Amino acid sequence: MNGFDTVKRPVAVGVVILIIYLVSIVTNLLNILFIISDKRLHKPIFVVLPATVAPLPHCYSSLRYSFCDYAAVVRTTCVDPTYFFNIGAIIYSFLLFLTFIFICLSYCVILIFVKLSSSNDKNKIGSTLVSHLICVICHYCPAFVIIVLTRLGVVITLEEQL
Structure with a gap:
């Protein structure tokens, strides 16, 4: 080195x-x-988001999903969840989109420096970029899947699928 x-x-x-x-x-x-x-x-943001759902009447005492997130809590209420899904989807998508764009711009800057580097450094930077890209994918893919699946009402718990 x-x-x-x-x-x-x-x-x-x-x-x-x-x-x-x-x-x-x-x-x-x-x-x-x-x-x-x-x-x-x-207050953390996750406290602010469920605060929009807390005053609503709840018809179910248990969640249909294996994780407790905003969409799962909204589904326990007795009201039409469309409005609350739209609010949550807009906020969460906005946050995901902004952070994803920032990460992509960072990678573009790194790729510019790769062009300025020697071939040995290009290999090191390339392997670092690949490992970082794997981490980014491991974060954003499940987040996207959670948004889409809970928005569509897909049942994820084993009890309901059996």
């Missing part, structure tokens, strides 16, 4: 990494300060 010794422009790569690191630190600090300054943000 030679670090930046084999890169054509080691100072440029180091400066870019430093800038990205500093930007991430500053944005995380700003996020923490923003949350500290606004008392409404002291």
